[in-house]
Amino acid sequence: MxxxxxxxxxxxxxxxxxxxxxxxxxxxxxxxxxxxxxxxxxxxxxxxxxxxxxxxxxxxxxxxxxxxxxxxxxxxxxxxxxxxxxxxxxxxxxxxxxxxxxxxxxxxxxxxxxxxxELSIQLLEQNIIKVRAMHRQIQLLSLPKVEDRLLSYLQTYAKQVNKNSFTLPLKMKDLALYLGTTPETLSRKFVLLEKQGTLKRKLRHIDLF
Amino acid sequence: MxxxxxxxxxxxxxxxxxxxxxxxxxxxxxxxxxxxxxxxxxxxxxxxxxxxxxxxxxxxxxxxxxxxxxxxxxxxxxxxxxxxxxxxxxxxxxxxxxxxxxxxxxxxxxxxxxxxxELSIQLLEQNIIKVRAMHRQIQLLSLPKVEDRLLSYLQTYAKQVNKNSFTLPLKMKDLALYLGTTPETLSRKFVLLEKQGTLKRKLRHIDLF
DNA sequence: AGCAGAAATTGACGACCATCAAGAAAAAAG
DNA sequence: CTTTTTTCTTGATGGTCGTCAATTTCTGCT
CATH class of the missing domain: 2.60.120.10 (Jelly Rolls)
Incomplete structure (x- = not known):
């Protein structure tokens, strides 16, 4: 069955x-x-x-x-x-x-x-959470520069876990998709931000300044 | 008060x-x-x-x-x-x-x-609709080319009103914002699509082919 | 450990698009 | 109808980013 x-x-x-x-x-x-x-x-x-x-x-x-x-x-x-x-x-x-x-x-x-x-309340709660996540993503995607999208994402995530040192929950490929870009560009943006001194990175571990 | x-x-x-x-x-x-x-x-x-x-x-x-x-x-x-x-x-x-x-x-x-x-059901219904709208927008914004975003928007809208001839509900400025671009680029994309024979436009009235 | 396959990086190039500025067209106001 | 204001269009330019291809690094498997 x-x-x-x-x-x-x-x-x-x-x-x-x-x-x-x-x-x-x-x-x-x-x-x-x-x-x-x-x-x-x-x-x-x-x-x-x-x-x-x-x-x-x-x-x-x-x-x-x-x-x-x-x-x-x-x-x-x-x-x-x-x-x-x-x-x-x-x-x-x-x-x-x-x-x-x-x-x-x-x-x-x-x-x-x-x-x-309780059923509709449960569904409602779940939906509200979803709406908030989608809203964030729309705001991100509306930023014209990938650099800004990435930084905004990282800052939001840092705020969420309430730490400036964290491990990314997504692989590059998926993060790229989420940010509406490609893994290549994403990679370049990471080195750019690192050069600017905005963050330090080792693999998927980020330190945000 | x-x-x-x-x-x-x-x-x-x-x-x-x-x-x-x-x-x-x-x-x-x-x-x-x-x-x-x-x-x-x-x-x-x-x-x-x-x-x-x-x-x-x-x-x-x-x-x-x-x-x-x-x-x-x-x-x-x-x-x-x-x-x-x-x-x-x-x-x-x-x-x-x-x-x-x-x-x-x-x-x-x-x-x-x-x-x-009924209250939570109402709220739920409203939310579901919102989620669907946001989902569409995210899909749109994920398209790399403005041209594709615009076309996709127009097609979706046409499907929604179930007509291939319609008047846009948004001004250029707002549509541009919604599509994550600028009025200038949007304007150019319209003439491009018109040149391609994908649509005909007079002001805000669109005929989609 | 060592190998295979996936994931991530780097480089070069060209297309795309945002920006600025100026002009045309439409809408609103008088 | 004319004037004023807003909206839309067009042009030129430089930066950004996607694509393709090659290389390196990482991960899972035996």
Whole structure:
């Protein structure tokens, strides 16, 4: 048997197992044939999790032409926004092969949240943290110079761990990605900052001045 | 008398007035003298809203030196993270002048959310939408070329309104900021895309091909 | 330890873009 | 309608950064 479907959704998988079980109980596992329609704008809103198989999302434009917006394969999901507030006004979901697909119904989920307020509070807390992290990243990425982005990142991180001497939690490659640059440029910027006397570095260990 | 304090917090001010009133009832308005400590790590967690005056946030580093992290003036607030989950472990809030400061206590707020599940659901819905918007923006900003960022933005927007012919909701200046570039570069990119035949533009009206 | 594969660095080069400044076009004000 | 102000465009220039390729350093594995 498959894992818990809710495990596949990042928003859920950090929840206490207890809460996850409660959500899992709401999930409708269903099998769909290839080309079968899973959802359309007239359906009630659902979170769609592809437990096994594949699906595609598409909209119809003003001329009635299909416009594929997303492809889902095993383990992917869509419709977080339909689960939380937004109505699905123009999107169709269709199985691209014989698939096992899990649906989590908005109304049932709302009912659960009303019955167990801790659940929505948990989700909210998690989300707020995420928003703050994303906000920081946007501010970083908005800085035109990589040098500034790096320094800002390091200072923020130093503040976070409340130390001026620390070990980077990311590899260069990932830090580069996070800062919207390349490992090469990042490397150069490190030596630049070191030359400027802003920091001292040995591998991934940083001393910030 | 002042406006509702909760109005100042973006997370709250889109809520139905009804919900806002309930939150407002929890708010403790208090007056602080210059240099008086509003919060420290031993206090229970609060959202801090400066209704009138000023305050500063600081942490103490390993040597006991103060490290100012944020300055609040009238209308600013801090501690969204303390209200929602994260504990305040090292931050002090101090009034920088005689101030009227509103505190929203975490425990009281939690109690309200448990009593009125709709409130946290509302907040959650709002947050999810925000996360999605921010996620899009991060993806955009991660594209190295302004040209790609612009095109991606336009395509996403077209998909959103489900039309290939639309009027931009932002002025050039703001769009430039959103895309992490300057109005000048943005302008050039528009003519470039137009030359390529990717779009046609007249002022802020776009036809996408 | 020693080897293999990955990760990080360095150099050279060219494209891209921010900046400054000036001009044109549109919007707002009178 | 005219004037004023704001917004947008265009040009020239220099710095920044991404790309490709080669080398060095690090890490995991047996």
């Amino acid at each position: 498959a894992e818990l479907c809710v495990h596949l959704v990042p928003l859920f998988n950090a929840l206490p197992t207890n809460d996850q079980m409660q959500i899992e109980e709401l999930v409708h596992h269903q099998n769909y044939q290839k080309s079968e329609l899973v959802m359309d704008p007239t359906s009630s809103n659902n979170l769609v999790i592809v437990a096994h198989g594949g699906a595609r999302l598409y909209t119809l434009d003003e001329n009635g032409r299909e416009n594929v917006t997303q492809i889902l394969k095993t383990g992917d999901y869509a419709g977080e926004n339909w689960l939380f507030g937004e109505a699905n006004i123009n999107t169709y979901v269709e199985a691209t092969e014989n698939s096992e697909i899990c649906l989590l119904n908005r109304n049932e989920f709302l009912a659960l949240m009303k019955k167990k307020p | 002042a406006e509702l304090c909760v109005h100042l917090v973006p997370l709250f001010n889109a809520l139905p007035t009804n919900d806002q009133m309930q939150i407002e009832e929890l708010v403790h308005h208090q007056n602080y003298q210059k240099s008086e400590l509003v919060m420290d790590p031993t206090s229970s967690n609060n959202l801090v809203i400066v209704a009138h005056g000023g305050a500063r946030l600081y942490t103490l580093d390993e040597n006991g030196r103060e490290n100012v992290t944020q300055i609040l003036k009238t209308g600013d607030y801090a501690g969204e993270n303390w209200l929602f989950g994260e504990a305040n472990i090292n931050t002090y809030v101090e009034a920088t002048e005689n101030s009227e400061i509103c505190l929203l206590n975490r425990n009281e707020f939690l109690a309200l959310m448990k009593k009125k599940p």
